[in-house]
Amino acid sequence: MWRIRVFEERVGRLTRANEIHGLVHLSAGQEAVAVGVCSQLRDDDAVYSGHRAHGHAIAKGAPLEGVMAELMGREGGLCRGLGGSMHLVDVEHGFLGATGVVGGNVPLALGSALAARLSGSDAVAVVFFGDGAVQGGIFAESVNLAALWRLPAILVCENNGFAEFTPRSAHTTVERVSDVVAPWELERETVDGNEVLEVHAAFGRFLEQARAGQGPFLLECLTHRLGGHYEGDPQLYREALAAAEWQELDPILRLQRALGHDGFEEEAGAEVEAAVEVARASPFPGPDLGAELVYA
Amino acid sequence: MPEATYLGAITATLGEAMRADPRVFVLGVAEGGPWGATKGLVGEFGAERVRNTPISEAAICGIAVGAAQSGLRPVVEIMFVDFVTLALDQLVNQAAKAHFMSGGQLTVPLVLRTQGGAGQRGGAQHSQSLEAWLTHVPGLKVVMPSTAADAAGLLAAAIADPNPVVFVENKTLYFRREELAREDVPIGRAKVVRPGRDVTVVALSRLVHESLAAAEDLAGEGVEVEVVDPRTLVPLDLETIVESVARTHRLVVAHEAVAHGGVGAEIAAQVQAASFDELDAPIERVGAPFAPIPFSPPLEDAYLPGRAEVAAAVRASLGR
Numbered sequence: 001m002w003r004i005r006v007f008e009e010r011v012g013r014l015t016r017a018n019e020i021h022g023l024v025h026l027s028a029g030q031e032a033v034a035v036g037v038c039s040q041l042r043d044d045d046a047v048y049s050g051h052r053a054h055g056h057a058i059a060k061g062a063p064l065e066g067v068m069a070e071l072m073g074r075e076g077g078l079c080r081g082l083g084g085s086m087h088l089v090d091v092e093h094g095f096l097g098a099t100g101v102v103g104g105n106v107p108l109a110l111g112s113a114l115a116a117r118l119s120g121s122d123a124v125a126v127v128f129f130g131d132g133a134v135q136g137g138i139f140a141e142s143v144n145l146a147a148l149w150r151l152p153a154i155l156v157c158e159n160n161g162f163a164e165f166t167p168r169s170a171h172t173t174v175e176r177v178s179d180v181v182a183p184w185e186l187e188r189e190t191v192d193g194n195e196v197l198e199v200h201a202a203f204g205r206f207l208e209q210a211r212a213g214q215g216p217f218l219l220e221c222l223t224h225r226l227g228g229h230y231e232g233d234p235q236l237y238r239e240a241l242a243a244a245e246w247q248e249l250d251p252i253l254r255l256q257r258a259l260g261h262d263g264f265e266e267e268a269g270a271e272v273e274a275a276v277e278v279a280r281a282s283p284f285p286g287p288d289l290g291a292e293l294v295y296a
Numbered sequence: 297m298p299e300a301t302y303l304g305a306i307t308a309t310l311g312e313a314m315r316a317d318p319r320v321f322v323l324g325v326a327e328g329g330p331w332g333a334t335k336g337l338v339g340e341f342g343a344e345r346v347r348n349t350p351i352s353e354a355a356i357c358g359i360a361v362g363a364a365q366s367g368l369r370p371v372v373e374i375m376f377v378d379f380v381t382l383a384l385d386q387l388v389n390q391a392a393k394a395h396f397m398s399g400g401q402l403t404v405p406l407v408l409r410t411q412g413g414a415g416q417r418g419g420a421q422h423s424q425s426l427e428a429w430l431t432h433v434p435g436l437k438v439v440m441p442s443t444a445a446d447a448a449g450l451l452a453a454a455i456a457d458p459n460p461v462v463f464v465e466n467k468t469l470y471f472r473r474e475e476l477a478r479e480d481v482p483i484g485r486a487k488v489v490r491p492g493r494d495v496t497v498v499a500l501s502r503l504v505h506e507s508l509a510a511a512e513d514l515a516g517e518g519v520e521v522e523v524v525d526p527r528t529l530v531p532l533d534l535e536t537i538v539e540s541v542a543r544t545h546r547l548v549v550a551h552e553a554v555a556h557g558g559v560g561a562e563i564a565a566q567v568q569a570a571s572f573d574e575l576d577a578p579i580e581r582v583g584a585p586f587a588p589i590p591f592s593p594p595l596e597d598a599y600l601p602g603r604a605e606v607a608a609a610v611r612a613s614l615g616r
Contacts, residue, residue, distance in 0.1 A: 046362075046366060048362075077399070078399065078401075079397060079398050079399035079401070080399030080400070081399070082396055082397055082398075082399050083397040083398060083399065084397075087393075087397040087398075089394075089397070089398035089399070089401050089402060090401075091398070091401040091402060096362075096365055096366070096402070097365075097394065097397075097398065097402065099389070099390060100389075101385055101389050101390075104358065104385050104386065104389060104390060106355075106358070107354070107355045107356075107357070107358025107359045107361070107362060107386065108358050108359075108361055108362035108365065108390060109362060110355070110358070110359045110362060111358065111359040111360060111361055111362020111363035111364070111365070111366065111368075111370075112362045112363065112365065112366040113362075114359060114362070114363050114368075115362070115363045115366035115367055115368045116366070118321065118344065118345070118363075118368060119319075119367065119368075125362075137354070138354050138355060138358065138385070141350075141352035141354055141355035142352075142355045142358070142359075144350060144352065144355075145349070145350065145352060145355050145356070145359065148350070149347075290396070293395060293396045293399065293400050294395075294396055294434045294435055295395070295435065295437075295459050296395050296400070296403040296458040296459050
C-alpha cells in the first residue's frame with residue numbers, strides 16, 4: 001500500500017512539474033481495495049481497471065518503472081508510451097487493461113471470464129470500477145449477462161462517493177451499489193474499503209467460489225479518494241477532510257495501528273525514486289511506432 | 297460446383313471455422329436473427345459455443361472483445377448495422393485501439409458480423425449503410441462482400457485475422473443463389489468482376505450487381521464498363537483500382553450509403569491523388585441522397601441508388 005501511496009504522490013509532483021502530461025487520476029486513499037484484491041490473484045487471472053488505474057496495475061504486479069515510464073510517455077513504458085495513465089496494460093501479469101471510458105471495462109472482464117471457462121481454466125476475471133460507472137447502461141447489461149451465464153467474474157466497486165465531480169446522492173437515489181444488483185440475486189457484499197483486511201477476507205471468500213466455477217460476485221468497497229477527480233482538480237464541489245478525520249480513515253495508518261509494523265514507507269520511497277530515474281532515462285518512442293502498431 | 301446462397305455460405309464457413317478451431321465461438325441475439333445465419337450450428341456445437349444473447353449489443357460486443365483479448369476467436373453478430381450504434385464504444389474505443397494502446401501486447405481477433413441495406417421496407421432504422429463510419433476508425437478492418445464466394449472466403453480470412461474485422465453483409469443478397477467456387481479471398485484484395493475499356497465503376501456490396509446490370513445496358517450503347525469490387529474497404533486495394541483507371545481514364549464510385557461522407561468520397565480522393573494525370577473526366581459518385589431512408593415503398597424505391605443511377609453516372613463521365 002505504501003508503494004502505491006508513495007508512487008501516486010510522486011506522480012502528483014511530477015505532473016505539477018510537467019514531467020508527466022495529460023489527464024492523471026490518482027488513487028491515493030483507495031490503496032486497500034487494490035491490495036486487498038490483487039494480492040490474492042495469479043498472473044493468469046485477468047484484471048481490468050478504469051481511468052484511476054495506477055494502484056491496480058501496481059498491485060497486480062506491474063513493475064513500477066514500467067508504469068512510471070508509461071506515464072511519462074517513454075519507450076520503456078508498459079505500453080511503449082502509446083497508452084498513458086488511463087490505458088495501462090501489463091499482459092505478463094494479467095493486467096489486461098485500464099480503459100478511460102467509464103463502465104466500458106465491465107463487459108471486457110466478462111469476456112475474459114468466459115474465455116477462462118471455455119478453455120477449462122480455473123482463472124477468474126476481476127474488474128474495478130467506481131460508483132459512477134453503475135449509472136451507465138453497460139453496467140446493467142453486463143451484470144445481467146454475468147448472472148445469466150454464471151461467469152467466474154468478481155466485480156469490485158470502489159465507492160468513493162463521487163462520480164467525477166458530483167456526490168453520489170446527486171446522480172442516483174440508490175445509495176449502495178450492492179443494492180443496484182439486488183434483482184439478479186448475485187452474491188454481494190459491502191465492506192469498509194479502507195480496511196485492507198476486511199477487503200481481503202471478503203474478496204477471498206468470493207475468489208474461492210469463483211475458482212470453483214461459480215459467479216458472478218460483487219464486492220462494494222466504501223472508500224475515499226484523497227485527491228480530486230484528476231490531478232489539478234480545484235475540488236470546488238467538496239470540502240477537504242480535516243487531517244484528524246483522515247488519520248482515522250487512512251487505510252495505511254489503520255493497518256499500521258493494527259499490525260504495529262513500519263518502515264515500508266522508506267522502502268517504497270526508494271523503489272519509487274529508482275523507478276523515476278529509470279523512466280527519465282528511457283527515450284521517447286520513435287516517430288514510426290504509432291503507425292507500426294495500428295494493426296497486429 | 298455446388299450452388300449456394302450468400303447466407304448459406306456464411307453459415308457453412310462459420311461451421312468450418314468452429315470445427316477447425318475450438319477457440320472460435322459465435323454470439324448474438326436469437327441465433328442469427330430473422331435470417332438464422334447461425335441457427336443450424338447450435339445442434340453441432342452446443343449452446344456454450346453458439347450463444348444466444350439478450351438484446352444487449354454493447355455488452356455482447358464488449359464480452360467478445362474481452363474473450364478475444366484472452367485468446368478466443370469470437371464471431372459476434374449485430375443483427376442490423378443500424379444497431380452497431382449501440383456497440384460503438386466497445387468497437388471503437390476498446391477493440392480498435394487495444395493493440396495500439398497496449399504497445400502491441402494485446403490482440404483482438406474478433407469478427408463482428410452485421411448486415412445493412414435498404415429495399416425491404418424496413419424504414420430508417422433498419423435499412424442503413426453505415427460502413428463509412430467504421431472505415432474512419434484506425435485499428436478496424438472492414439470488409440463488404442457482394443457474392444457468396446467472397447462472403448465465404450472473406451469470413452474465413454476475417455476469423456483467421458489477428459485484428460478486429462467488421463464484416464458487413466447485405467440483407468437483399470442473402471438468398472441470391474450462385475455457383476459457389478470456394479477460393480481463398482485475402483482481406484485487402486479487390487476483384488475486377490467485369491473487364492471493360494471505357495469507364496471503371498468501383499462498386500460496393502449490392503451496387504456491384506446493379507453495376508453489372510448497368511454494364512449490360514451500356515454495352516448495348518457501345519460502352520464497355522469495367523466493374524471493380526474492392527470487397528475490403530479497410531485496407532483498401534487502391535492498386536487494383538488505379539490500374540483499372542489507367543486503362544479506362546474514367547471513374548465512377550457507387551454505393552448504397554448516403555453519398556455525403558461516404559466511402560466513395562475517400563476512394564475518389566485517393567484515386568485523384570494517385571492518378572490525376574490519368575483522369576479524362578471528373579470522378580462521378582453514386583450514392584443515396586442526404587436524408588433518412590423513407591418507409592413508403594415508392595419513396596424508398598426512388599431513394600435507393602441502383603442500375604439506372606450507375607448508368608447515368610457512366611454516361612456523365614463520358615460527357616453524354
